[in-house]
Amino acid sequence: xxxxxxxxxxxxxxxxxxxxKERRFRMYGIAAIAVALLSLFILFADIINKGHTGxxxxxxxLEVELDGDTMYLEDPTDPDxxxxxxxxxxxxxxxxxxxxxxxxxxxNRELARLVxxxxxxxxxxxxxxxxxxxxxxxxxxxxxxxxxxxYVKHADNPRYTVRLSERQQQWVDELVDKGVIETGFNxxxxxxxxxREPANAGILSAxxxxxxxxxxxxxxxxxxxxxxxxxxxxxxxQNRLTDxxxxxxxxxxxxxxxxxxxxxxxVFIGLFGLPRSVPVVGGLVLxxxxxxxxxxSSRAAIKSVPPSIREAAEGxxxxxxxxxxxxxxxxxxxxxxxxxxxxxxxxxxxxxxLLLIGMVAFIVDVPDGFFDAATVLPVQIYLWASSAExxxxxxxxxxxxVLLTFMISMNALAIWLRKRLERRW
Amino acid sequence: xxxxxxxxxxxxxxxxDTIIPVRDPVEEKRQETVEIEEGKTVGTPFSEDAKFALxxxxxxxxxxxxxxxxxxxxxxxxxxxxxxxxxxxxSTFLRCLNRMNDSIDSCRVKGSLMLDGENIYDPRRxxxxxxxxxxxxxxxxxxxxxxxxxxxxYGPRIHGLxxxxxxxxxxxxxxxxxxxxxxEVKDRLDATATGMSGGQQQRLCIAxxxxxxPEVILMDEPCSALDPIATAKVxxxxxxxxxxxxxxxxxxxxxQAARVSHRTAYFHLGHLVEVNETNKVFTAPxxxxxxxxxxxxxG
Numbered sequence: 001x002x003x004x005x006x007x008x009x010x011x012x013x014x015x016x017x018x019x020x021k022e023r024r025f026r027m028y029g030i031a032a033i034a035v036a037l038l039s040l041f042i043l044f045a046d047i048i049n050k051g052h053t054g055x056x057x058x059x060x061x062l063e064v065e066l067d068g069d070t071m072y073l074e075d076p077t078d079p080d081x082x083x084x085x086x087x088x089x090x091x092x093x094x095x096x097x098x099x100x101x102x103x104x105x106x107x108n109r110e111l112a113r114l115v116x117x118x119x120x121x122x123x124x125x126x127x128x129x130x131x132x133x134x135x136x137x138x139x140x141x142x143x144x145x146x147x148x149x150x151y152v153k154h155a156d157n158p159r160y161t162v163r164l165s166e167r168q169q170q171w172v173d174e175l176v177d178k179g180v181i182e183t184g185f186n187x188x189x190x191x192x193x194x195x196r197e198p199a200n201a202g203i204l205s206a207x208x209x210x211x212x213x214x215x216x217x218x219x220x221x222x223x224x225x226x227x228x229x230x231x232x233x234x235x236x237x238q239n240r241l242t243d244x245x246x247x248x249x250x251x252x253x254x255x256x257x258x259x260x261x262x263x264x265x266x267v268f269i270g271l272f273g274l275p276r277s278v279p280v281v282g283g284l285v286l287x288x289x290x291x292x293x294x295x296x297s298s299r300a301a302i303k304s305v306p307p308s309i310r311e312a313a314e315g316x317x318x319x320x321x322x323x324x325x326x327x328x329x330x331x332x333x334x335x336x337x338x339x340x341x342x343x344x345x346x347x348x349x350x351x352x353x354l355l356l357i358g359m360v361a362f363i364v365d366v367p368d369g370f371f372d373a374a375t376v377l378p379v380q381i382y383l384w385a386s387s388a389e390x391x392x393x394x395x396x397x398x399x400x401x402v403l404l405t406f407m408i409s410m411n412a413l414a415i416w417l418r419k420r421l422e423r424r425w
Numbered sequence: 426x427x428x429x430x431x432x433x434x435x436x437x438x439x440x441x442d443t444i445i446p447v448r449d450p451v452e453e454k455r456q457e458t459v460e461i462e463e464g465k466t467v468g469t470p471f472s473e474d475a476k477f478a479l480x481x482x483x484x485x486x487x488x489x490x491x492x493x494x495x496x497x498x499x500x501x502x503x504x505x506x507x508x509x510x511x512x513x514x515x516s517t518f519l520r521c522l523n524r525m526n527d528s529i530d531s532c533r534v535k536g537s538l539m540l541d542g543e544n545i546y547d548p549r550r551x552x553x554x555x556x557x558x559x560x561x562x563x564x565x566x567x568x569x570x571x572x573x574x575x576x577x578x579y580g581p582r583i584h585g586l587x588x589x590x591x592x593x594x595x596x597x598x599x600x601x602x603x604x605x606x607x608x609e610v611k612d613r614l615d616a617t618a619t620g621m622s623g624g625q626q627q628r629l630c631i632a633x634x635x636x637x638x639p640e641v642i643l644m645d646e647p648c649s650a651l652d653p654i655a656t657a658k659v660x661x662x663x664x665x666x667x668x669x670x671x672x673x674x675x676x677x678x679x680x681q682a683a684r685v686s687h688r689t690a691y692f693h694l695g696h697l698v699e700v701n702e703t704n705k706v707f708t709a710p711x712x713x714x715x716x717x718x719x720x721x722x723x724g
Contacts, residue, residue, distance in 0.1 A: 311561075314525065315556060316556065316580040317556035317557040318583055319553050319583075
């Protein structure tokens with residue numbers, strides 16, 4: 001009797017201890033998740049806080065008189081005349097209407113600098129397209145100069161220094177009050193390539209470059225990775241050679257990405273003579289990098305297909321090929337796709353190997369195809385982040401947000417595909 | 426000679442004069458090394474009208490001999506039950522009959538295994554054709570994670586047994602009827618098979634095996650994962666099927682063997698100890714080991 005009651009006491013005491021341990025363990029888990037979520041939140045909050053202004057552009061709307069005499073332009077269809085003409089004059093003229101008391105060439109220059117240097121080319125392009133407009137008055141929206149844009153958006157922010165003279169600041173304040181200078185959604189960001197001037201720089205060419213590169217990567221790495229995984233899991237004999245291959249695939253997954261860049265430079269550009277800076281080479285290099293990840297995750301997915309399904313199919317007389325194609329691969333597909341998309345997301349964020357194969361170039365035009373010089377999102381962000389102009393800081397942050405949006409949508413796609421394919425079974 | 430004998434010599438250190446109760450496993454192992462003679466089976470292992478003629482079959486996994494020199498005939502349209510304690514090799518032996526052991530690299534099969542006079546293990550023999558003739562139902566219900574219809578239609582489709590949709594529909598209905606499942610599922614053929622109960626799943630697996638019209642159906646403990654009601658249904662099914670198929674069933678339940686089979690084969694540590702009419706095995710076993718097993722002294 002006493003024996004059994006003491007045993008109950010011991011169990012009870014140990015129970016307390018066990019519960020305490022359990023509670024502590026659960027707390028560790030919650031703490032870990034909290035830390036992860038908090039860092040993610042801080043990261044996002046910081047990026048969005050710093051970068052949301054990158055999605056805003058500052059414009060100056062002016063009534064410009066396209067007067068041939070002030071521009072020294074008689075025939076807008078003549079390229080020589082266009083080259084010599086002063087397209088800045090109408091802009092200065094229009095600004096002067098707002099500030100009639102401004103005199104002197106120094107003041108004129110300062111006034112002109114409220115509008116970005118691409119303002120003049122906007123007028124030139126307009127006249128080139130529509131020569132009839134010469135001599136008329138047009139309402140045109142110009143991009144404000146980078147310094148004006150920074151002043152308007154970040155006047156009270158200590159991290160930005162105001163690079164406008166007192167006089168210019170007064171003008172800008174006045175124009176903002178009049179509604180001449182406005183901020184709006186930055187459509188330039190999504191419709192143009194890189195530029196020397198932050199106000200005129202866009203991320204479209206990098207987005208297209210990334211898409212083209214990812215297409216090449218996907219087209220190569222997914223079939224190769226899945227085929228290799230299926231062969232290794234289902235058909236390969238178990239011997240030293242396959243062991244060796246297996247070890248090396250795992251090693252390959254751990255190779256620093258810059259090595260792949262060097263390999264791409266030596267093999268694809270040096271040996272095969274492919275052009276530099278093109279999405280094809282970038283895609284090939286990133287495919288090399290992604291294949292091991294896809295092989296490893298696909299093999300894990302194939303391994304997790306229950307052997308009973310294999311036996312069931314074999315038991316009815318399905319051939320090896322039919323077992324693999326009808327049952328194993330479809331069942332493993334969600335896992336394979338998830339692995340591939342995670343590998344692709346990794347490749348999307350990769351910079352180092354692309355620097356080596358020349359995808360770090362200054363790309364103004366949106367690439368037309370796989371053999372057209374291009375850059376990719378992370379490289380574009382890197383380029384902007386290392387630029388001197390203040391306007392590029394917020395562009396880099398905006399670029400990071402675009403990149404993160406890409407990644408999140410790819411991951412969402414992975415989850416969606418997984419759910420969808422799993423439900424069918 | 427092999428690992429098993431060496432373990433027995435190792436355990437034989439028990440003093441001879443100690444009185445050991447009958448249930449002591451050491452004593453039992455000592456007994457059987459004395460009593461089993463390799464390759465010798467008591468009872469009636471051979472048959473006039475043999476579907477399977479198996480002679481001197483040896484199966485080994487690497488260095489372990491799982492089946493030791495077994496000779497047995499399985500008659501046409503009979504139900505034969507394989508019984509025996511766990512690890513006695515009955516499942517291994519069953520799986521030789523449609524070469525399901527092929528996928529295990531270390532597995533070696535020796536001896537002569539004939540199905541209707543043709544060697545099962547002939548290297549030129551197509552295993553796909555063999556498995557179309559010798560179907561299998563597994564221990565755990567393993568329907569494909571597809572619709573009920575697709576499960577049954579899969580076999581006929583890969584073998585090209587039906588050219589038209591209507592033919593396929595007919596095969597599916599016929600197979601499901603034979604498996605006693607038609608009335609339960611005819612309104613939801615498109616529902617996924619994994620949503621059915623365990624007993625229904627197992628009967629679906631039987632329907633799937635029947636759908637390719639095999640001559641033999643191998644059943645590896647088909648009821649071990651089922652409740653008594655589902656078990657009764659499957660047993661009923663076996664009785665019905667015995668009219669048109671040869672059925673080999675491995676079971677741990679002696680009552681089941683007694684209920685469904687015509688002949689019963691008792692396996693022990695890789696040996697085929699006794700084969701007899703089921704009645705005889707359960708009422709008057711010839712071999713001492715069979716008697717100990719069926720009376721529940723071990724196993």
